[in-house]
Amino acid sequence: MMSTKDPVVFEVEWNACIKCGACVAVCPQEAGFTSSFDTIAVNKACDIACMFCQTVCPVNAITHQTLFSTEAAVF
Amino acid sequence: MPNSSSIGTMTVFDIVVIGSGPAGTTTARYAAEKGLSVLMVDKKQELGAPIQCSGAVSFNALDNAGVFPSPEFIQEAIYGFAIYNGQGQKKVIDYRKIKPGEYGSEAGAKPLGFVVDRRRFDRYLATQAERAGVTIWLKTEALGYRVLDDGSCEVALKKFNDTITVKAKVVVGADGVQSQVGKWAGIKTHIKLSELASCLQFVVDGVQTEGLLEIVTGHEWAPGGYAWVFPKGHGYAEIGLGVTRTMCTDNAQVYLDKFLKQSFFKERFKNCRILEIQGGGVPLAAPLKIQHADNLILVGDAARHVNSITGGGIHTALSSGKIAGNFLAALLLSGEPCTKENLKGYHNNWLNAMGNNMWKLYEVKRKIFDTADIAQRDEQLYATMSNYFSVDSEYKKI
Numbered sequence: 001m002m003s004t005k006d007p008v009v010f011e012v013e014w015n016a017c018i019k020c021g022a023c024v025a026v027c028p029q030e031a032g033f034t035s036s037f038d039t040i041a042v043n044k045a046c047d048i049a050c051m052f053c054q055t056v057c058p059v060n061a062i063t064h065q066t067l068f069s070t071e072a073a074v075f
Numbered sequence: 076m077p078n079s080s081s082i083g084t085m086t087v088f089d090i091v092v093i094g095s096g097p098a099g100t101t102t103a104r105y106a107a108e109k110g111l112s113v114l115m116v117d118k119k120q121e122l123g124a125p126i127q128c129s130g131a132v133s134f135n136a137l138d139n140a141g142v143f144p145s146p147e148f149i150q151e152a153i154y155g156f157a158i159y160n161g162q163g164q165k166k167v168i169d170y171r172k173i174k175p176g177e178y179g180s181e182a183g184a185k186p187l188g189f190v191v192d193r194r195r196f197d198r199y200l201a202t203q204a205e206r207a208g209v210t211i212w213l214k215t216e217a218l219g220y221r222v223l224d225d226g227s228c229e230v231a232l233k234k235f236n237d238t239i240t241v242k243a244k245v246v247v248g249a250d251g252v253q254s255q256v257g258k259w260a261g262i263k264t265h266i267k268l269s270e271l272a273s274c275l276q277f278v279v280d281g282v283q284t285e286g287l288l289e290i291v292t293g294h295e296w297a298p299g300g301y302a303w304v305f306p307k308g309h310g311y312a313e314i315g316l317g318v319t320r321t322m323c324t325d326n327a328q329v330y331l332d333k334f335l336k337q338s339f340f341k342e343r344f345k346n347c348r349i350l351e352i353q354g355g356g357v358p359l360a361a362p363l364k365i366q367h368a369d370n371l372i373l374v375g376d377a378a379r380h381v382n383s384i385t386g387g388g389i390h391t392a393l394s395s396g397k398i399a400g401n402f403l404a405a406l407l408l409s410g411e412p413c414t415k416e417n418l419k420g421y422h423n424n425w426l427n428a429m430g431n432n433m434w435k436l437y438e439v440k441r442k443i444f445d446t447a448d449i450a451q452r453d454e455q456l457y458a459t460m461s462n463y464f465s466v467d468s469e470y471k472k473i
């Protein structure tokens with residue numbers, strides 16, 4: 001999938017997450033874009049930035065930061 | 076009892092099943108019963124947990140898959156349905172009244188179905204598989220697979236903190252809605268945002284139920300899905316809903332809150348106390364057009380074997396598991412290799428037994444949700460749900 005959007009880094013608020021896997025189910029990334037907690041990856045930049053994971057989350061556990069604006073925080 | 080063998084230090088099985096939900100356990104059990112050596116892995120430490128399911132399953136579904144309806148996992152018996160439209164008008168389909176003597180709680184009569192505790196249900200299914208000879212490794216995550224030149228494959232596993240590789244003739248991806256196994260073989264398994272119902276439910280105390288599965292349709296309460304009230308045993312109930320996110324502005328949590336506080340059930344729910352929170356994604360999607368690759372097949376939610384009208388996936392996982400287990404046993408015992416070409420037979424068997432009907436259900440669902448006019452769409456969903464659960468339903472066999 002091509003995207004012209006800036007890459008983003010997701011953050012999952014662990015206590016809000018009910019570990020339902022919906023975010024992973026809608027993710028169009030390659031295999032392995034998952035964290036060890038059955039959620040979307042939080043330690044890699046996502047260059048698709050479709051936001052499906054954030055939208056589908058039933059409990060608003062996912063937020064994101066645009067990579068270029070948060071470079072200092074990411075690296 | 077069939078056992079694994081070893082070549083050098085590598086453990087060898089006929090089949091490695093990834094995932095121990097209803098699809099994986101059933102596939103593993105049927106294959107092991109025919110004499111194959113089967114390893115089933117799950118990354119969980121506790122089967123069925125955390126719960127991502129309401130647990131409604133029919134008596135027939137269990138019966139067809141050789142699962143005895145045991146008190147070990149049954150939370151409450153179900154005798155019928157109540158389908159509501161958005162305004163609270165209802166159609167009750169109570170089999171105790173429609174077929175008295177056949178369905179009921181009295182001696183000689185049987186329930187129509189059950190609400191099961193998925194923690195105990197999945198453990199029961201795993202025990203059945205284990206007793207048929209399946210080797211089960213928990214705390215074991217499957218990381219990838221590789222096709223080998225000799226026609227078999229190897230699967231990389233992380234068992235507790237050890238990375239190990241086992242050899243197998245075929246891998247079964249029964250890894251549920253967030254399936255990664257298909258992706259290993261290049262199968263596109265991610266589900267469109269417009270086809271995944273985002274679900275949230277509460278297990279509650281203080282809400283009366285009557286042995287019926289209650290289904291509330293209507294865009295106002297659950298756009299692109301429905302809300303439910305299910306009996307949960309011991310006086311508890313489940314209140315939940317699933318929404319299609321492309322059809323609504325808020326998330327499931329906001330809609331569930333609204334359903335509890337503002338719907339025509341608000342008086343009934345007034346004193347409810349929330350005891351547990353569960354959720355998940357339900358693929359209201361077309362089954363995968365490709366469910367197999369060299370040395371690999373997908374079963375259950377991983378292949379989107381879900382009834383796209385009801386969102387039910389236990390029955391279909393059990394049935395697909397039986398088809399997959401029997402097919403793999405026959406193929407492997409014939410000595411034929413597990414090539415993509417040979418594994419197409421699994422897909423064909425599945426299509427004939429249930430897949431073609433699942434495709435029809437998907438088309439019905441799509442037509443309803445593609446209807447732009449909300450009032451019309453609501454009317455269609457209410458009519459289809461009522462029809463689906465009625466005694467003379469044309470969908471009965473699906």
Ligand SMILES: Cc1cc2nc3c(=O)[nH]c(=O)nc-3n(C[C@H](O)[C@H](O)[C@H](O)COP(=O)(O)OP(=O)(O)OC[C@H]3O[C@@H](n4cnc5c(N)ncnc54)[C@H](O)[C@@H]3O)c2cc1C
Pocket residue numbers: 093094095096097098099116117118119123127128129130131132215216217218249250251252254255274275276315353354355356357374375376377381386387388389390392
């Ligand atoms: C809120 C909600 C309510 C529902 N209610 C109902 C209902 O009332 N009735 C009904 O029939 N259906 C219901 N469903 C659907 C039903 O839960 C699923 O269709 C069913 O569980 C699918 O079974 P499965 O065996 O395919 O997958 P699952 O039961 O999801 O099992 C998959 C297993 O694979 C394991 N796994 C995944 N990846 C790996 C890996 N890499 N390595 C090792 N293990 C792995 C997971 O840990 C998991 O145990 C509901 C779903 C939701 C979300």
Ligand code: SF4
Pocket residue numbers: 012016017018019020021022023024038039040053056057058059060061062
């Ligand atoms: S969709 Fe939300 S609640 Fe579900 S696993 Fe992902 S982050 Fe957690």
